[in-house]
Amino acid sequence: MKKNITCPSEYQYSMQMIKSLKYILILGAFLVLACEGNGRKNSHIGTWEMVYYQSVFGNDTTEMVSNGTPLGITLLTPTHFSYQWKDSPNSAAGTYTYDGEVIHQEFKYLETPMFVGAKLSFNMEVRNDSIIFSGPIKAVSSTGADLMPMVPQLLEIRKRVE
Numbered sequence: 001m002k003k004n005i006t007c008p009s010e011y012q013y014s015m016q017m018i019k020s021l022k023y024i025l026i027l028g029a030f031l032v033l034a035c036e037g038n039g040r041k042n043s044h045i046g047t048w049e050m051v052y053y054q055s056v057f058g059n060d061t062t063e064m065v066s067n068g069t070p071l072g073i074t075l076l077t078p079t080h081f082s083y084q085w086k087d088s089p090n091s092a093a094g095t096y097t098y099d100g101e102v103i104h105q106e107f108k109y110l111e112t113p114m115f116v117g118a119k120l121s122f123n124m125e126v127r128n129d130s131i132i133f134s135g136p137i138k139a140v141s142s143t144g145a146d147l148m149p150m151v152p153q154l155l156e157i158r159k160r161v162e
Contacts, residue, residue: 043126044098048074048158057152074158081105098124102137118140121152129160 049070055062064071065066072085082093094108103124122135133156139147 015032041100042078044103044124044131045076045078047161048076048131051160052155052157054155055152056154073161090124095144102127103133114141115147118147120147122154131158131160132156133158 047081049066050072051066053062053064053071070086072083072088072090074081074083076096080093080094081096082091084091089111092107092110094106094110095100096103096105098104101123102121104119104121106119107115107117108116118139118141119139120134120136120140123137124134125132134154136148136151136154139151
């Protein structure tokens with residue numbers, strides 16, 4: 001009788017990734033709640049739902065609108081970010097700096113291994129209860145290689161979760 005055997009290392013890796021992502025999201029939520037500020041300097045800090053997404057890569061454009069259910073969630077603390085797409089393994093976390101116009105992100109956790117350690121910079125504007133996020137305007141790998149030809153141009157609108 002033939003049995004279908006799953007490679008234990010793939011299974012263990014998948015379970016470890018799921019556990020790590022859950023830990024990141026829980027830690028991110030805790031940090032946001034513990035560190036949330038309402039000053040203009042920190043107006044971007046908090047929990048945000050993605051309500052609009054557009055990706056342009058070459059001649060291909062993808063556009064999604066939330067229609068009441070968020071496309072994903074983003075957590076921003078004073079120094080760390082985390083995001084998770086709804087119903088998708090697409091998630092990331094890392095550190096960032098924000099100067100009021102540009103957010104510079106360093107990806108520490110990402111489902112695409114070649115982007116771990118990458119530094120991407122995006123335009124980011126806080127308008128009342130929304131963040132408008134576009135770019136990247138710069139993308140380099142952990143080794144300094146230019147990633148711009150591999151990264152689509154994004155436009156995302158996120159609404160603050162109250």
